[in-house]
Structures are given as C-alpha cells and as structure tokens.
Amino acid sequence: MDYIQPFNRILLVGCNECVTVCSAGGRKEVGLLSSALQSAFLSAGKSIDIKEHTLERQCDPEYVEELVGMMDGVDAVVSMACGCGVQEVARRYKNKPVFPAVNTKFMGASERQGVWAERCQGCGNCLLGITGGICPIARCSKQLMNGPCGGSTNGKCEISKEVDCAWQLIWDRLKMLGQEERYLDIIPAKDWRTAGGGGPRKIVREDLAG
Amino acid sequence: MEKFEPVIVAFCCHYCAYTAADMAGSQRLDYPPNVKIIRVPCSGKVDAIHILKAFERGADGVYVAGCLEGDCHFKNGNLKAEKQVQYLKKSLDEIGIGGDRLEMVFMSAGMGELFARKAKEMTEKIRQLGPSPVHTQLEQQAKQKAS
Numbered sequence: 230m231d232y233i234q235p236f237n238r239i240l241l242v243g244c245n246e247c248v249t250v251c252s253a254g255g256r257k258e259v260g261l262l263s264s265a266l267q268s269a270f271l272s273a274g275k276s277i278d279i280k281e282h283t284l285e286r287q288c289d290p291e292y293v294e295e296l297v298g299m300m301d302g303v304d305a306v307v308s309m310a311c312g313c314g315v316q317e318v319a320r321r322y323k324n325k326p327v328f329p330a331v332n333t334k335f336m337g338a339s340e341r342q343g344v345w346a347e348r349c350q351g352c353g354n355c356l357l358g359i360t361g362g363i364c365p366i367a368r369c370s371k372q373l374m375n376g377p378c379g380g381s382t383n384g385k386c387e388i389s390k391e392v393d394c395a396w397q398l399i400w401d402r403l404k405m406l407g408q409e410e411r412y413l414d415i416i417p418a419k420d421w422r423t424a425g426g427g428g429p430r431k432i433v434r435e436d437l438a439g
Numbered sequence: 440m441e442k443f444e445p446v447i448v449a450f451c452c453h454y455c456a457y458t459a460a461d462m463a464g465s466q467r468l469d470y471p472p473n474v475k476i477i478r479v480p481c482s483g484k485v486d487a488i489h490i491l492k493a494f495e496r497g498a499d500g501v502y503v504a505g506c507l508e509g510d511c512h513f514k515n516g517n518l519k520a521e522k523q524v525q526y527l528k529k530s531l532d533e534i535g536i537g538g539d540r541l542e543m544v545f546m547s548a549g550m551g552e553l554f555a556r557k558a559k560e561m562t563e564k565i566r567q568l569g570p571s572p573v574h575t576q577l578e579q580q581a582k583q584k585a586s
C-alpha cells in the first residue's frame with residue numbers, strides 16, 4: 230500500500246500462468262486485491278481508480294505488449310506475476326513505475342491443496358538422477374551432497390520436526406529402487422557457477438533464436 | 440447526529456439459514472430490517488470476493504450463515520465457509536475495516552428463533568462498532584456530489 234500511496238490511477242495486472250495455479254496472482258486474486266485496496270484506501274479517506282487486467286503470461290514480451298492501450302490512463306502498475314513478469318512489464322514500460330504485489334519465493338510443488346513446498350533451486354546441473362529423485366540442494370537445509378548430517382532424527386531434519394530430512398528421503402527411495410550402491414558414490418564438490426555463482430544466467434537456443 | 444442504522448449483509452444457505460429466516464417470518468418473530476439476506480446454494484459457495492465487495496460497497500457488517508456441523512448438503516461447504524471467514528477476518532483487520540465486522544454462524548432450517556436472535560445480535564454488535572470506515576467515506580462522497 231505504501232508503494233502506491235502517491236498514485237491515483239493504478240493498473241493491477243495478473244498473470245494466467247504459474248501464479249494462477251498457485252492462487253497468488255491470477256484473475257481471481259486480481260479481483261480480490263483490487264477490492265481490498267479499494268476499501269483500504271477508502272477507509273483512509275482516499276479514493277483510487279484501479280483497472281484490472283490479467284495477461285496470458287507476463288514473462289513474454291508478446292503478451293506484455295497488450296497493455297499498451299491501457300498505459301496512458303494510469304499513473305502506476307502493480308503486477309501480481311512472479312518477479313520475472315514484474316521485470317518484463319517494467320522493461321517494456323520504462324516511464325511507468327511498476328510494483329510487485331507478490332513475493333516470489335521458490336520453485337515448488339503442491340503437497341496438498343493450499344500447501345506448497347520448495348523442490349528445486351535451479352542449480353543448473355541436476356543431481357536428481359543420482360539422488361533418487363529428491364533434491365539435496367533445495368530440500369536439505371545444509372545442502373549436503375553425500376549423506377545426512379548428525380542431526381537427522383526419525384526422518385526429520387534437525388531444523389524442525391516439520392521438515393523431512395532430504396537424505397532420509399533419498400536413502401529410502403534408493404532402497405526402494407534397489408540402488409543402495411548409488412549412496413556410496415562420492416559426489417564431488419559442486420561447481421556453483423551454473424547455479425548463479427557465475428553471474429546472471431542465460432539460455433540461448435540457437436535453433437530458435439533469430 | 441442522526442442515528443446510525445447499520446447495513447448488514449447476510450449470505451444465507453438455501454438449505455438452512457434461508458429457510459430459517461422464512462420460519463422466523465411465519466412464526467411472526469421480529470428481527471431488524473438492517474439485515475439484507477442474500478440466498479446462496481451453500482455457504483461454501485460464498486467466495487471471498489462476494490464478502491470483500493459487500494464491504495467495498497459500504498456494508499457495515501457481513502455474516503455467512505451455514506448449516507450445523509455435519510448437516511451440509513454438500514458434505515462440508517459450511518466448514519469451508521468458516522475457514523474462509525476466519526482467513527478473511529485477518530485481511531479485514533489489515534485493510535482497516537476490522538475483522539470483527541465479519542462472522543460465521545451455523546443453524547438448521549428449523550431454527551427460526553435462532554435466526555432472529557443472530558440477526559439481532561449482529562445488528563447490535565455492528566451498531567456498537569459504528570459505521571465501517573468505507574461506509575463513512577462513501578456517504579461523505581455522496582454528500583459532496585450532491586452539494
């Protein structure tokens with residue numbers, strides 16, 4: 230709210246992809262946030278004009294272009310997409326302030342309805358093939374590569390009874406697959422350049438890129 | 440100062456509270472005219488947006504009335520509604536409207552007397568809380584436009 234306090238006409242933009250399925254920034258959440266903001270500002274004695282719009286995707290310039298016609302009538306944009314979408318809108322519309330409405334937290338999966346948990350940190354050199362399909366980078370609190378630490382107790386991580394120990398999960402799964410010998414393989418120190426240690430990352434598909 | 444008459448929106452499930460309201464009527468029970476009833480097919484069908492919009496348009500209080508626990512025609516819509524209400528109370532606190540303006544109540548179709556009592560209780564509670572800040576602002580704006 231502090232972000233948009235100085236503005237009178239806001240464009241609130243949702244995204245129809247990932248943030249829709251995780252109930253964070255789709256058309257429905259755009260409606261809810263819009264109504265909540267409207268009431269919050271009214272309560273504080275200010276009326277603002279909020280336009281709602283939801284794009285197919287905010288991380289592709291082709292879709293972001295669709296906002297062109299709406300930009301003239303607004304003072305600022307609030308994006309409910311992930312950080313990628315917010316930045317794409319900011320890149321395209323350089324003269325409008327763009328604010329994030331969502332905190333993008335992690336790449337995860339839904340454990341059950343309404344619960345999401347981190348699964349991958351995009352390290353750029355996937356280990357899942359040797360760790361029984363369970364990621365030690367995203368799911369072990371210490372990002373250990375060769376078995377558990379001494380804190381692993383009854384399948385739980387030492388940081389909390391709510392957190393499964395990734396290495397317990399890995400061991401259980403390897404056993405199930407009859408691949409116990411995999412566990413003995415030493416995973417060498419990880420090269421973190423592909424994980425962002427080498428600066429901002431980019432993928433170029435020469436066959437696709439013009 | 441003119442007397443404050445709260446505007447209260449009651450989302451009533453067709454299978455219980457709505458019928459209970461009907462029952463209250465046929466029993467000639469009095470309940471405050473402040474309560475505006477909206478019939479819904481199940482309390483679980485009341486979406487957050489319906490509740491937020493009611494407040495945005497100036498409602499001073501809102502309540503969702505569903506069946507007694509275990510009696511929902513759609514298994515557990517009433518419990519889902521309650522979760523939603525609890526969650527939205529927090530949002531309303533953040534927005535500055537106040538979570539205590541929103542309530543969840545449970546009753547069966549035969550409880551005309553309870554319906555009337557809940558309507559009275561809610562009206563009294565909201566009367567004490569005073570008008571919602573949104574309501575106050577909307578009225579001021581309307582006055583400014585008129586003058």
Ligand code: SF4
Binds near residue numbers: 351352354356365366
């Ligand atoms: S090993 Fe790397 S790429 Fe594979 S799941 Fe874990 S973080 Fe993601």
Ligand code: SF4
Binds near residue numbers: 370
């Ligand atoms: S208890 Fe398990 S998950 Fe937690 S830090 Fe140790 S090895 Fe990693």
